[in-house]
Amino acid sequence: xxxxxxxxxxxxxxxxxxxxxxxxxxxxxxxxxxxxxxxxxxxxxxxxxxxxxxxxxxxxxxxxxxxxxxxxxxxxxxxxxxxxxxxxxxxxxxxxxxxxxxxxxxxxxxxxxxxxxxxxxxxxxxxxxxxxxxxxxxxxxxxxxxxxxxxxxxxxxxxxxxxxxxxxxxxxxxxxxxxxxxxxxxxxxxxxxxx
Numbered sequence: 001x002x003x004x005x006x007x008x009x010x011x012x013x014x015x016x017x018x019x020x021x022x023x024x025x026x027x028x029x030x031x032x033x034x035x036x037x038x039x040x041x042x043x044x045x046x047x048x049x050x051x052x053x054x055x056x057x058x059x060x061x062x063x064x065x066x067x068x069x070x071x072x073x074x075x076x077x078x079x080x081x082x083x084x085x086x087x088x089x090x091x092x093x094x095x096x097x098x099x100x101x102x103x104x105x106x107x108x109x110x111x112x113x114x115x116x117x118x119x120x121x122x123x124x125x126x127x128x129x130x131x132x133x134x135x136x137x138x139x140x141x142x143x144x145x146x147x148x149x150x151x152x153x154x155x156x157x158x159x160x161x162x163x164x165x166x167x168x169x170x171x172x173x174x175x176x177x178x179x180x181x182x183x184x185x186x187x188x189x190x191x192x193x194x195x
Contacts, residue, residue: 105132
């Protein structure tokens with residue numbers, strides 16, 4: 001029995017190590033492609049990428065999409081977990097800094113919302129700032145993303161009846177807030193009861 005526990009712990013460490021390796025590899029690739037890029041961490045999670053242009057495209061959306069497809073794992077998520085739109089609205093882009101003389105906007109914010117197992121992760125998004133100049137350089141990435149690892153939603157998960165008054169329209173069924181992180185409700189339908 002003890003050997004089975006030891007083998008399980010070793011396998012768990014290998015799985016976690018491989019996931020951490022992918023995150024570090026993506027960050028390393030980004031720094032190799034753009035040596036002047038800087039990272040800002042909050043609570044051990046990558047919260048901001050800045051310092052130099054680190055993405056390009058034929059439009060603001062394409063610059064952002066290229067970055068997400070190539071470097072999403074730097075934030076501990078896969079590109080498939082990020083869908084266009086913000087955590088506070090369905091808006092994908094927002095023009096910023098209007099210049100009345102030229103009647104153009106200087107930048108565009110491009111938003112992605114995080115989903116896991118088909119459910120939106122509460123308040124989790126990626127906000128990218130793109131300069132509206134030729135080649136549309138990507139200048140800033142602000143992250144509210146969460147590395148949820150191999151977590152999967154279970155069928156029939158729902159917000160408990162007594163907690164329904166606290167659920168906002170933005171909180172998906174089956175997810176509850178937990179100190180800034182989203183998690184599944186418990187197996188008996190009560191937050192914190194086994195889950």
